Amino acid sequence: MFEQAKITLKHSRLKNFLISQLGYTDHSAEITISNLRNMHPDILKAFLSWFTTGVLPEGTLFGIDLRNLIRYRKVNPVSAFIAVDWYHKDPEKAYTVLALPRTDASNLFVNPEDESAPCRVRKYAVKISDVTANADDLTA
Amino acid sequence: MALAEAVIAVAGVVVSALIIETVEYIGTYLHNCDIFTDSQPDSAEFAYDKKYILKEKDVLFVSQSKDVLREVLGDSPVDRILSLKSVDARMKVLKELTEKLSSLYGTEDTKIRIIYDASTDVCGDYEKDKNRLIFNAAFLATDNPYLTGHFLVTVFHEFRHVVQWKTVCDYNDGTEYKWCNDETTANGFAEGFARYISYEENPLAYYNQFVEVDARNVSMAIMEGRNNV
Numbered sequence: 001m002f003e004q005a006k007i008t009l010k011h012s013r014l015k016n017f018l019i020s021q022l023g024y025t026d027h028s029a030e031i032t033i034s035n036l037r038n039m040h041p042d043i044l045k046a047f048l049s050w051f052t053t054g055v056l057p058e059g060t061l062f063g064i065d066l067r068n069l070i071r072y073r074k075v076n077p078v079s080a081f082i083a084v085d086w087y088h089k090d091p092e093k094a095y096t097v098l099a100l101p102r103t104d105a106s107n108l109f110v111n112p113e114d115e116s117a118p119c120r121v122r123k124y125a126v127k128i129s130d131v132t133a134n135a136d137d138l139t140a
Numbered sequence: 141m142a143l144a145e146a147v148i149a150v151a152g153v154v155v156s157a158l159i160i161e162t163v164e165y166i167g168t169y170l171h172n173c174d175i176f177t178d179s180q181p182d183s184a185e186f187a188y189d190k191k192y193i194l195k196e197k198d199v200l201f202v203s204q205s206k207d208v209l210r211e212v213l214g215d216s217p218v219d220r221i222l223s224l225k226s227v228d229a230r231m232k233v234l235k236e237l238t239e240k241l242s243s244l245y246g247t248e249d250t251k252i253r254i255i256y257d258a259s260t261d262v263c264g265d266y267e268k269d270k271n272r273l274i275f276n277a278a279f280l281a282t283d284n285p286y287l288t289g290h291f292l293v294t295v296f297h298e299f300r301h302v303v304q305w306k307t308v309c310d311y312n313d314g315t316e317y318k319w320c321n322d323e324t325t326a327n328g329f330a331e332g333f334a335r336y337i338s339y340e341e342n343p344l345a346y347y348n349q350f351v352e353v354d355a356r357n358v359s360m361a362i363m364e365g366r367n368n369v
Contacts, residue, residue: 028337031345063178072171073261075340086344097347099172101263101279101290102339 039085047081062088192357195321205362212237218289230280264294266301296359304329
């Protein structure tokens with residue numbers, strides 16, 4: 001009795017979103033749209049649902065928790081859906097990229113111009129002199 | 141004398157404890173168990189495209205890079221790093237390695253910045269606009285051979301990006317660069333940088349673009365047989 005509604009997303013609308021909202025270049029937007037087009041139908045459906053409602057799917061999608069992927073890998077939701085599709089089609093290769101430390105650091109520094117240290121850096125070494133300063137406390 | 145020995149002994153314990161604590165922290169911060177909820181593939185090796193063909197100068201590049209690696213860290217570089225029980229000592233070795241690689245590649249003008257940030261999953265980066273390499277020493281501060289091996293792969297991976305960019309710049313200037321194979325490669329790198337897609341934008345496209353494929357395969361070729369993880 002009830003027919004499932006179809007969601008259609010215009011190429012121009014999606015491209016404009018990628019460029020103006022997410023800062024993609026023209027080239028990366030086109031490549032990304034091409035990837036989105038070739039996604040598994042269920043993943044595409046979830047992506048379109050997110051695009052129109054702003055709500056990510058609950059739980060996991062093809063073995064990946066999207067919310068955690070976005071949170072811990074700092075990718076945007078569009079990239080996250082592509083990652084899910086990639087993991088579904090080529091799990092070994094996708095896993096090596098998604099599960100390993102990264103070599104692309106677009107957002108590494110809180111303040112890129114600060115040559116002294118990013119805000120998140122901790123001192124890495126305990127200097128011998130510091131320990132010496134506390135030696136009396138340790139031995140007292 | 142007894143006090144000095146006690147201080148040194150305490151220092152040793154404190155610095156070693158720093159590494160152990162960091163292992164536990166880094167062991168969880170990648171959050172893979174939170175992201176991948178199904179059973180994961182057994183292999184999590186850094187992907188190596190075995191069909192990638194190294195050109196003539198790349199073969200020499202790999203061979204001489206391996207020589208530098210052996211000179212600094214011996215035949216088992218991961219074991220060598222893990223045998224150093226302070227982050228300071230590991231940083232000294234990293235400094236020696238990067239200086240020798242800079243000399244080999246003719247990239248002495250590239251700045252190298254070492255940070256320590258255990259809150260990020262980023263191991264290294266090359267900022268070509270600033271001609272600056274960045275390495276995250278948090279990955280050196282563990283007793284995890286897997287992460288340590290991955291850090292070394294990253295060092296060579298990022299240096300390869302420096303070489304790629306220098307290939308483009310010198311080719312455009314008409315300057316001969318000893319590691320430039322040919323015009324096709326220089327143009328491939330140039331286009332790759334001009335149309336670069338970041339991991340954040342699209343991890344699949346990032347992985348498949350030429351400059352990443354080249355850096356990945358060259359760095360893995362250098363570490364092959366040397367990474368005893």
